[in-house]
Amino acid sequence: MKLVSKFEAATLGTAELFGLRKEAFIAFAAAPRGSQEQRNALASMHAIENELAKRKPTL
Secondary structure, three states: OOOOOHHHHHHOOHHHHHHHHHHHHHHHHHOOOOOHHHHHHHHHHHHHHHHHHHOOOOO
16 A cells, blocks of 8 residues: 555545545555555554544534
């Protein structure tokens, strides 16, 4: 999975962020422990979670 920056996360819609968060979680779980791929997935999850936390909840 490619790294999702906080700037890229800010440009995406909420539904897209939830989809990317799922992909990042799967990539993190599938990557070898301690690998660069796992670190990228974790960093992506942080950026996505931070962006989702900034947004107002919608129904």
